[in-house]
Amino acid sequence: xxxxxxxxxxxxxxxxxxxxxxxxxSESANPDSPSPPALAGVGxxxxxxxxxxxxxxxxxxxxxxxxxxxxxxxxxELPENADAQxxxxxxxxxxxxxxxxxxxxxxxxxxxxxANQWVVQLPEAEFPLGSLVPATVDTxxxxxxxxxVPMNSDGGLLYYRKDLLDAAGLTAPKTWSxxxxxxxxxxxxxxxxxxxxxxxxxxxxxTVNFAEAxxxxxxxxxxxxxxxxxxxxxxxxxxxxxxxGVRTGEIPQKARTFKEEESRRAFQAGELLFQRQWPYxxxxxxATDGSSAVAGKFGVATLPGLSGPGVSSLxxxxxxxxxxxxxxxxxxxxxxFLTGEQQQxxxxxxxxxxxxxxxLYDEPALVARFPxxxxxxxxxxxxxxxxxxVKYQEVSVAIQEAAYGAMSGTTGVDQALATLQGxxxxxxx
Amino acid sequence: xTRRGSGxxxxxxxxxxxxxxxxxxAYPVISAVRLAFYRREDGIDPETGLIRAGERFxxxxxFAEMFGGDSTGRxxxxxxxxTTFTLAGVSLEVxxxxxxxxxxxxxxxxxxxxxxxxxxxxxVPTAIAGLLWRWxxxxxxxxxxxxxxxxxxxxxxxxxxxxxxxxxxxxKTAPFIGLLxxxxxxxxxxxxxEAARLDGATGWRAFFSITLPLVKPTLxxxxxxxxxxxxxxxxxxxxxxxPGKEATDTVTVLAFEEAVTFGxxxxxxxxxxxxxxYVAVVAFVxxxxxxxxxxxxxx
Numbered sequence: 001x002x003x004x005x006x007x008x009x010x011x012x013x014x015x016x017x018x019x020x021x022x023x024x025x026s027e028s029a030n031p032d033s034p035s036p037p038a039l040a041g042v043g044x045x046x047x048x049x050x051x052x053x054x055x056x057x058x059x060x061x062x063x064x065x066x067x068x069x070x071x072x073x074x075x076x077e078l079p080e081n082a083d084a085q086x087x088x089x090x091x092x093x094x095x096x097x098x099x100x101x102x103x104x105x106x107x108x109x110x111x112x113x114x115a116n117q118w119v120v121q122l123p124e125a126e127f128p129l130g131s132l133v134p135a136t137v138d139t140x141x142x143x144x145x146x147x148x149v150p151m152n153s154d155g156g157l158l159y160y161r162k163d164l165l166d167a168a169g170l171t172a173p174k175t176w177s178x179x180x181x182x183x184x185x186x187x188x189x190x191x192x193x194x195x196x197x198x199x200x201x202x203x204x205x206x207t208v209n210f211a212e213a214x215x216x217x218x219x220x221x222x223x224x225x226x227x228x229x230x231x232x233x234x235x236x237x238x239x240x241x242x243x244x245g246v247r248t249g250e251i252p253q254k255a256r257t258f259k260e261e262e263s264r265r266a267f268q269a270g271e272l273l274f275q276r277q278w279p280y281x282x283x284x285x286x287a288t289d290g291s292s293a294v295a296g297k298f299g300v301a302t303l304p305g306l307s308g309p310g311v312s313s314l315x316x317x318x319x320x321x322x323x324x325x326x327x328x329x330x331x332x333x334x335x336x337f338l339t340g341e342q343q344q345x346x347x348x349x350x351x352x353x354x355x356x357x358x359x360l361y362d363e364p365a366l367v368a369r370f371p372x373x374x375x376x377x378x379x380x381x382x383x384x385x386x387x388x389x390v391k392y393q394e395v396s397v398a399i400q401e402a403a404y405g406a407m408s409g410t411t412g413v414d415q416a417l418a419t420l421q422g423x424x425x426x427x428x429x
Numbered sequence: 430x431t432r433r434g435s436g437x438x439x440x441x442x443x444x445x446x447x448x449x450x451x452x453x454x455a456y457p458v459i460s461a462v463r464l465a466f467y468r469r470e471d472g473i474d475p476e477t478g479l480i481r482a483g484e485r486f487x488x489x490x491x492f493a494e495m496f497g498g499d500s501t502g503r504x505x506x507x508x509x510x511x512t513t514f515t516l517a518g519v520s521l522e523v524x525x526x527x528x529x530x531x532x533x534x535x536x537x538x539x540x541x542x543x544x545x546x547x548x549x550x551x552x553v554p555t556a557i558a559g560l561l562w563r564w565x566x567x568x569x570x571x572x573x574x575x576x577x578x579x580x581x582x583x584x585x586x587x588x589x590x591x592x593x594x595x596x597x598x599x600x601k602t603a604p605f606i607g608l609l610x611x612x613x614x615x616x617x618x619x620x621x622x623e624a625a626r627l628d629g630a631t632g633w634r635a636f637f638s639i640t641l642p643l644v645k646p647t648l649x650x651x652x653x654x655x656x657x658x659x660x661x662x663x664x665x666x667x668x669x670x671x672p673g674k675e676a677t678d679t680v681t682v683l684a685f686e687e688a689v690t691f692g693x694x695x696x697x698x699x700x701x702x703x704x705x706x707y708v709a710v711v712a713f714v715x716x717x718x719x720x721x722x723x724x725x726x727x728x
Binding site: 391 | 674
């Protein structure tokens with residue numbers, strides 16, 4: 001059984017490899033053409049996305065199907081885990097399958113999918129890019145060409161225990177040192193509450209938190225010219241915020257096991273005074289069915305930074321058209337439909353997902369319903385993307401390695417960053 | 430029918446099997462070995478940002494990187510983890526598995542229920558078991574509630590993560606050894622036990638002089654299976670602890686990361702081929718030294 005299993009595993013890997021290799025063999029479009037090739041083909045299409053928790057996506061697609069009976073769209077839901085989604089999309093591309101038409105890509109995948117020509121270049125003139133949040137549109141470009149259109153956005157927020165701060169006569173902190181000072185005032189009277197946590201398990205979330213810390217200290221991970229810049233004083237201060245937090249106990253030790261959901265449970269159980277988290281937590285923490293101990297007791301603010309407001313990492317998803325799809329024109333039209341103002345508004349109202357349409361953040365009626373929109377807009381407008389590099393996965397793993405080692409105390413901050421700089425230099429060469 | 434004729438007929442009859450074996454075993458293995466000597470082009474066109482397509486032959490570079498390059502540290506760590514998981518895990522499983530088999534072999538009321546419940550862990554898919562144990566070992570999980578002292582962060586990198594994987598693996602697979610040993614116990618005729626009892630052998634003596642030697646052939650095969658299985662352990666470290674942890678990454682986890690996450694099939698194949706060779710050597714030594722009768726040729 002043992003040996004046989006190994007063989008089966010290798011054979012599975014090998015067959016994937018063979019397909020992958022044959023998949024890289026030919027060039028589809030002329031890569032030098034400045035304007036995108038015209039997209040043709042009208043007919044049935046698919047929309048491939050991670051698990052849709054809101055349940056609203058199918059409603060949107062039903063509406064499209066009603067309007068376009070000749071080009072129905074079928075929803076293909078992939079697992080919840082982002083890595084698993086990416087793996088399936090990559091495998092679909094490597095086998096040159098036409099099963100996927102429109103891909104819902106995480107913002108950090110654009111470069112990889114574009115450089116491998118797994119998605120096609122899109123005609124900019126056909127989309128109202130000017131009405132979308134500019135930072136989100138940037139994530140959809142690669143080498144100045146548009147490969148996707150922002151479907152929704154996401155930005156980190158500082159969740160804080162308003163009840164505890166109010167009791168001490170404090171307001172939400174703007175800087176890390178204010179946050180420390182607030183903790184020193186509030187925590188002694190509240191045993192069992194820790195100062196701050198984010199997502200520090202060794203996974204993509206740690207890359208997000210590391211990039212935020214570095215950007216919030218005025219540094220960058222990869223500079224404008226595409227060269228890594230982590231062996232700098234600013235990056236050192238950013239990482240030190242996280243490392244010193246763990247060392248002094250302001251960040252509880254167990255936060256090193258936190259992903260989004262673990263940190264959400266800790267905040268909802270009332271174990272944290274401050275927490276870095278995505279907007280999705282707002283509705284859950286506000287739930288009054290007994291699942292949250294902090295309903296009505298918390299507020300949100302922009303992330304704090306070294307000497308002023310901090311910088312969030314930009315999250316969100318973009319829609320792209322698979323290079324191997326048959327009905328690319330229909331796919332393009334579906335993207336227009338889903339990223340249009342009407343659907344963006346309806347989706348926000350039903351799911352509270354952050355839209356990519358800029359004006360929605362300022363509508364009084366929507367702000368009244370989703371009080372975090374104002375802070376979220378600030379967060380997204382000031383947000384910086386994670387490195388837009390083709391080898392993003394390797395870059396992200398290298399960042400996680402450095403940050404995780406430094407936060408667990410096995411490597412010094414300087415050494416971790418020097419090693420990281422070397423790795424990133426090699427990966428972005 | 431002549432002897433030659435029947436030989437030809439036999440060859441004709443097994444040929445479909447041989448073709449299938451060639452397709453699903455020989456071809457993938459050869460293909461994986463070939464890939465270990467190639468690497469994907471990853472240069473980027475400075476004008477368009479597009480990746481240059483194709484792959485190139487790199488000779489032993491992929492292996493050189495493992496045994497004397499940038500990834501040497503991680504590879505040796507993973508090899509050590511793979512080996513120590515196997516030694517510690519299989520030892521624990523043998524002791525517990527034999528105990529389980531002895532319990533299941535006894536005649537008592539509710540035996541069917543005990544047998545069924547002992548086998549439940551074996552029936553749980555490993556990846557699911559990994560998630561269940563992750564729940565047990567999380568910072569405010571059951572494990573920390575039951576243990577005295579400050580909470581242990583089981584899923585963070587370090588020796589505790591290694592322990593967590595061994596515990597979960599033992600829980601999961603001791604029943605497998607128990608099941609095979611039970612089968613071995615059931616073919617030992619009762620007369621032998623009765624004769625031993627008449628001769629005055631009791632308890633430990635009967636176990637070590639009668640039961641264990643008679644069950645040894647079955648036990649060795651079970652242990653061999655477990656050793657080969659554990660050497661390619663993937664699901665538990667990956668789901669319970671997560672990838673990228675020095676203390677629990679196995680060679681398979683590295684191969685998976687290279688192939689699936691990074692899309693670098695060359696280095697991934699090099700890892701897989703090396704592990705394949707390692708497993709083959711271990712199996713060979715096991716069969717030769719301990720005389721595990723895998724093919725049943727001595728019956």
